[in-house]
Amino acid sequence: MCAKMAFQHQAGTAMECLSIPITLHKEPGVDHEGAEVLKCGFKIGGGIDQDFRKSPQGYTDYGIYVTEVHDGSPAAKSGLRMHDKILQCNGYDFTMVTHKKAVDYIRKHPVLNLLVARKGVTST
Amino acid sequence: METESVKSALSEQSSRSRRSRSHTHRNNYRLHSNRSSRSTRSHRKGEEPMAPFQTSVTLSEENRDGQEVIEVQILPQDDNWGENTTAVTGNTSEQSDAEDMGMSGQWIGEPDTGISFVCQRYLGSVLTGVLSVAAFVSPLAMVVLPKLGFFPVLTPGSQLLACGAECKGLLVSLAFKLVLLAAGSWAVFLRRPRATMPRIFLFRATVLVLVLVCTFAYWLFYVVQVTEGALASTTGGEAVQYKGLVSYASSLTDTLLFIHYLAVVLVEIRHLQPTYYVKIVRSPDGESRAYAIGQLSIQRAAVWILEHYYTEFPIYNPYLERIPVSKSRKGGSSFKFYDVDGMNNSSLQQSQSRAMLAAHARRRDSSHNERFYEEHDYERRVKKRRARLITAAEEAFTHIKRLHGDQGISCSSAAIPMDPQEAAQAVFPSMARALQKYLRITRQQPRHSVESILAHLASCLSHDLTPRAFLEPFLVPAPVLQNEKEQKPVQTWALICDELLSRPLSHGTSFQLRQNDVSLLCTVRALPHFNVTEEVVDPKSNKFVLRLNSETSV
Numbered sequence: 001m002c003a004k005m006a007f008q009h010q011a012g013t014a015m016e017c018l019s020i021p022i023t024l025h026k027e028p029g030v031d032h033e034g035a036e037v038l039k040c041g042f043k044i045g046g047g048i049d050q051d052f053r054k055s056p057q058g059y060t061d062y063g064i065y066v067t068e069v070h071d072g073s074p075a076a077k078s079g080l081r082m083h084d085k086i087l088q089c090n091g092y093d094f095t096m097v098t099h100k101k102a103v104d105y106i107r108k109h110p111v112l113n114l115l116v117a118r119k120g121v122t123s124t
Numbered sequence: 125m126e127t128e129s130v131k132s133a134l135s136e137q138s139s140r141s142r143r144s145r146s147h148t149h150r151n152n153y154r155l156h157s158n159r160s161s162r163s164t165r166s167h168r169k170g171e172e173p174m175a176p177f178q179t180s181v182t183l184s185e186e187n188r189d190g191q192e193v194i195e196v197q198i199l200p201q202d203d204n205w206g207e208n209t210t211a212v213t214g215n216t217s218e219q220s221d222a223e224d225m226g227m228s229g230q231w232i233g234e235p236d237t238g239i240s241f242v243c244q245r246y247l248g249s250v251l252t253g254v255l256s257v258a259a260f261v262s263p264l265a266m267v268v269l270p271k272l273g274f275f276p277v278l279t280p281g282s283q284l285l286a287c288g289a290e291c292k293g294l295l296v297s298l299a300f301k302l303v304l305l306a307a308g309s310w311a312v313f314l315r316r317p318r319a320t321m322p323r324i325f326l327f328r329a330t331v332l333v334l335v336l337v338c339t340f341a342y343w344l345f346y347v348v349q350v351t352e353g354a355l356a357s358t359t360g361g362e363a364v365q366y367k368g369l370v371s372y373a374s375s376l377t378d379t380l381l382f383i384h385y386l387a388v389v390l391v392e393i394r395h396l397q398p399t400y401y402v403k404i405v406r407s408p409d410g411e412s413r414a415y416a417i418g419q420l421s422i423q424r425a426a427v428w429i430l431e432h433y434y435t436e437f438p439i440y441n442p443y444l445e446r447i448p449v450s451k452s453r454k455g456g457s458s459f460k461f462y463d464v465d466g467m468n469n470s471s472l473q474q475s476q477s478r479a480m481l482a483a484h485a486r487r488r489d490s491s492h493n494e495r496f497y498e499e500h501d502y503e504r505r506v507k508k509r510r511a512r513l514i515t516a517a518e519e520a521f522t523h524i525k526r527l528h529g530d531q532g533i534s535c536s537s538a539a540i541p542m543d544p545q546e547a548a549q550a551v552f553p554s555m556a557r558a559l560q561k562y563l564r565i566t567r568q569q570p571r572h573s574v575e576s577i578l579a580h581l582a583s584c585l586s587h588d589l590t591p592r593a594f595l596e597p598f599l600v601p602a603p604v605l606q607n608e609k610e611q612k613p614v615q616t617w618a619l620i621c622d623e624l625l626s627r628p629l630s631h632g633t634s635f636q637l638r639q640n641d642v643s644l645l646c647t648v649r650a651l652p653h654f655n656v657t658e659e660v661v662d663p664k665s666n667k668f669v670l671r672l673n674s675e676t677s678v
Contacts, residue, residue: 043675045674
């Protein structure tokens with residue numbers, strides 16, 4: 001039942017499920033233009049404005065998912081894995097956000113306190 | 125509103141100039157052909173019984189006597205060689221035909237006509253003709269006169285008149301150059317003049333002055349040359365030789381050819397490159413067109429615009445000014461008032477008319493929707509009648525079948541071979557009613573008489589045209605020259621402008637052409653200078669990446 005709730009969540013409805021807390025410390029790096037930024041080292045996809053049916057990874061709801069984790073990155077070190085669904089970031093709810101908003105919130109603070117749901121771990 | 129309005133019509137006479145054809149040998153410049161005609165306006169009762177709000181028929185030219193003359197207008201037309209040193213407004217007119225010259229005395233109250241005016245108008249063109257002929261003939265004269273013995277020194281037979289090989293070559297080249305000059309002038313300048321313009325045509329005047337000066341100078345030096353040679357021969361000095369004279373005449377021909385070239389460039393070619401944009405708005409009905417026009421003077425631009433007006437504008441139908449109100453609505457909307465007292469009309473009428481005007485204005489303000497509904501209704505009815513007309517025409521045309529030669533006379537029992545006119549008359553009655561109704565509702569009846577329709581139908585049948593092709597002149601009222609009433613040889617327009625008419629066009633010039641009710645307002649704007657820059661697009665930048673799902677790396 002929790003799996004259904006966490007990974008097939010209807011955005012906007014109340015949900016209760018187990019989650020993994022992850023603390024991520026960003027590291028300074030250089031982005032594609034050459035400017036100094038703090039990098040986390042993972043890629044996200046999804047959002048309430050995206051169509052999850054078109055996702056190549058086969059996600060099943062409108063939440064924010066981690067689509068890639070770079071090796072040796074702060075994300076990998078902190079325990080974030082691919083296909084994790086981010087439920088909360090620094091207290092901000094990520095189950096009903098647009099993609100752009102999610103990116104903005106992740107980029108905002110140097111330390112991220114994430115609550116993450118993982119298939120097979122937090123749910124069966 | 126339904127009273128029979130009697131309108132005047134223009135009747136005109138035009139005539140060809142008798143002078144233009146007399147110069148069969150070619151000239152450098154087009155002889156100015158003055159064709160003018162007289163137009164009269166007079167009030168007459170209509171000759172045919174017509175429905176209300178129709179005009180009367182056009183006047184014929186014969187019944188001149190006893191007509192009340194309202195206005196007389198110039199109708200001459202010339203091409204660019206529209207000469208003139210006299211500044212004439214557009215309202216004087218003239219007969220150039222011989223018989224009308226006699227009648228011109230009958231027209232009382234027209235001080236502008238008369239023999240003196242004719243002389244004035246002809247003076248310019250006669251001058252042009254004489255000058256061009258003189259210029260053309262002078263090389264010939266210069267070469268031929270010594271041989272004929274005009275100069276006593278150079279008696280024919282003397283060794284001075286000997287023409288060797290070089291001299292003969294010069295003579296041949298002179299002959300060919302004269303032929304080329306004649307052919308060039310014939311090709312470009314010997315044309316029926318398109319328009320007569322009120323002011324002097326500067327380019328042509330310049331060229332004529334050049335010709336005059338050139339011819340005069342050459343003759344002067346020729347005479348000097350010959351007399352000096354005569355003197356020299358008597359005193360034993362160097363005498364003039366015939367070869368010298370021939371080469372002199374040849375150089376005159378060269379100069380004339382170059383002047384011809386200059387004339388062609390100035391008069392024919394310079395205005396071909398578009399420099400201005402002119403917008404023409406026709407006044408009573410708001411039709412407008414826009415054209416690109418080159419560098420021209422205002423009067424030449426007016427002629428150019430009139431050419432395009434007659435070939436591109438739709439026909440102006442004065443009866444379409446009022447949207448015909450349907451009969452059912454007519455009853456309740458008119459504001460009637462009765463003159464109860466027979467007396468005190470003058471003082472009472474003023475106040476009453478003012479009251480009426482106020483009432484009309486108030487009613488118009490509150491019923492601005494009426495126009496929309498009226499127009500909508502009118503268009504609907506026109507479409508309905510048009511559809512019925514097309515159906516009737518198609519049905520009528522199916523009755524006619526072309527009789528092929530091989531079928532022979534006795535192809536079917538009731539077949540009588542008819543020529544196109546008879547076929548037209550046989551077929552016409554079945555669509556006459558639908559056609560008449562359509563013409564009535566589009567107010568085109570005065571334009572098409574039964575004879576003209578039958579003639580048109582006969583020609584369509586003889587050319588195997590389809591019903592829609594037959595109906596085209598009725599359904600598409602354009603261009604203006606299609607209206608037979610407009611197909612007069614001479615048309616008069618009055619040109620009104622703030623600037624001098626021989627000034628060139630410039631940005632912001634505007635002038636107006638007027639003829640009877642129709643007026644064309646033309647405004648001129650300069651075309652912008654086009655800055656065309658090159659933009660190089662790197663083909664490598666034409667690559668695209670497909671993103672099915674947006675992922676962002678953070």
